[in-house]
Amino acid sequence: EAGVTQFPSHSVIEKGQTVTLRCDPISGHDNLYWYRRVMGKEIKFLLHFVKESKQDESGMPNNRFLAERTGGTYSTLKVQPAELEDSGVYFCASSPFTGSSSYNEQFFGPGTRLTVL
């Protein structure tokens, strides 16, 4: 079974440009998470989808970031316009939904390394 995949693996853009990151979760996983790691800092949560609905977007840094998950399958994270401080590694994770009483392990993708010049 394929794991979580992310595209592209690397992206280098100039300040002010737009970038769209894509995440394909494990098939059948209803939960999809985005995280970000800025250099030298910890991995931080951005947002959580359950199917196509945003369950928690408390970690989104500002309105330059837009995440979508149309149809409840893959997700995109768009940064527009990109700023220097947006550079970092963006991770996607997915987990199955097995009810609110059990912990659902999150499976991570390899990440997209974004560099804003």
Added chain:
Amino acid sequence: AQSVTQLGSHVSVSEGALVLLRCNYSSSVPPYLFWYVQYPNQGLQLLLKYTSAATLVKGINGFEAEFKKSETSFHLTKPSAHMSDAAEYFCAVITNQAGTALIFGKGTTLSVSS
């Protein structure tokens, strides 16, 4: 609010030596605790997890961790390091059983020399 502190951003050991990576957490409710590993150019892989069952948790690749509530710690150990253990290790906490956001430490890079 929950938080995780990993002591030491870089740990170096010799092959065959004990590996000890430290993690302390802060949580007002019983936590679930995790160790993830990231090998170069790969995603984070779950090593082991504590979910309120046995306090000594065994994971993959010979790693284990012990949950100590009195010390608010969840240190990761391996009796004998192997070259293939060189990677970055992350401790994480979650306090909601419904699988919400993981809160990570800053990570510890483990180097293993021959």
